[in-house]
Amino acid sequence: MRRDDFLKSLLALAAAGALPMTAQAASAVKMMIPANPGGGWDTTGRALGKALQDAGVASSVTYDNKGGAAGAIGLAQFVNGSKGDLNAMMVMGAVMLGGIITGKPPVGLDKVTPLARLTSEYNVFVLPANSPFKTMKDVVEQLKKDPGSVKWGGGSRGSTEHIAAAMIAREVGVDPSKINYVAFRGGGEATAAILGGNVTIGGSGYSEFAEYIAAGKMRAIGVTSGTRLQNVNVPTLKEQGINVEIGNWRGVYGAPGISKAQRDALIAMIEKATKSKAWAEALQKNDWTSAWLAGDAFGNFVDQEFASLRATMVKSGMV
CATH class of the missing domain: 3.40.190.10 (Periplasmic binding protein-like II)
Known part of the structure; x- marks a missing residue:
């Protein structure tokens, strides 16, 4: 079997959860947090990293905080520096959509790979x-x-x-x-x-x-x-007496240029992490509500949220 065919087979097995634990634990995850320390994205990224390790699907996790422009600076760095990187993840959420609408950065979410919505708050x-x-x-x-x-x-x-x-x-x-x-x-x-x-x-x-x-x-x-x-x-x-209701959700994206099989393997890793004890403790500690949505369904959700959010911001005089 050729090496590339062998790697594709491994990824397919990983996506199906059929690989032995030792094979799935080989990932040294690089977590982009497009915000300064101390906020919701930072807490989410570090909680996810701990859960990935707790679930045995990541051997290590490193974190890169890059704040500014509602996450656009970190997003640009992630796009430019992680193309095709199976170990790269980026935390994001509703705030990034708002920042893209108001700031119109040169790089958008269409350049990266939607993996999963994690929480709402x-x-x-x-x-x-x-x-x-x-x-x-x-x-x-x-x-x-x-x-x-x-x-x-x-x-x-x-x-x-x-x-x-x-x-x-x-x-x-x-x-x-x-x-x-x-x-x-x-x-x-x-x-x-x-x-x-x-x-x-x-x-x-x-x-x-x-x-x-x-x-x-x-x-x-x-x-x-x-x-x-x-x-x-x-x-x-x-x-x-103030008729305002608005929620905040957070999710995670993968690097540009990865295949569907590679995306599905990452989603399987994240889903396993969300079933770990560490993740359950993070949900309770931070009063987060689980809001799991993965793959294409998550990508479609983001597109719909973007359109809805833009309409709200136009109506509120922000755009």
């Missing part, structure tokens, strides 16, 4: 503990008086918290284009700004702020879910 809006405001109603009243005086802090332009802020403004009768939104390169920077009182209100996935809310360093005033989150005593925006 809703955003929470918080106030610094020493804020003169106590509720979302207080923030909205100030927003109506002087939109620019309310400084919203969160992820990159086009992130779900940015879109949610624009939607809130629109729903309460304020021109969304007048909101004062401060974008940060990573969750760590946004958290520091909120704790330091450098923004009026901050938004992110609940898991990123949970420890600070529990410690009384942040006051949670609203979540973007349709109903209250389980075990989280924070009112939804809808409960407060």
Whole structure:
């Protein structure tokens, strides 16, 4: 048997889960995290890496944080530096779609290989503990008086918290284009700004702020879910008369130029990782909801999300 035919056979067996554990564990995974340390993508990428090792499908995992432009900088590096690399993965999510819509980078998601959607999560809006405001109603009243005086802090332009802020403004009768939104390169920077009182209100996935809310360093005033989150005593925006609901999902892509068999082998690895004890612990610790969707179905979902998100952003005056 020729060497290339032998390799194709191995990949087909891996995709079917038929390889012995030692053969599947040969991968030294390289995880691109297109954000600075401390945020949702960073947490997701490192949790996935740990789960891949826990499941025995990766011998090692290295991480490369490359923040900026809603993930576009990391995406460009991933596209240019990992073509055909079976060991390369990149974390991404709804935030990247928003960034592509607003920033129009030269490299898009059409250049990489969709593998799987992993989780979904809703955003929470918080106030610094020493804020003169106590509720979302207080923030909205100030927003109506002087939109620019309310400084919203969160992820990159086009992130779900940015879109949610624009939607809130629109729903309460304020021109969304007048909101004062401060974008940060990573969750760590946004958290520091909120704790330091450098923004009026901050938004992110609940898991990123949970420890600070529990410690009384942040006051949670609203979540973007349709109903209250389980075990989280924070009112939804809808409960407060603001008809806004928006979720955040995260997934993983493979390198450009890999075959369908190679893609399917990677998906099999990731699926096995999501059934590991390490992944179950990550879901519980971070209040993530499992949202598994793989391969072509995931690629179609991303295309639909892109169109829907763009329509929302146009309606909110962001594009």
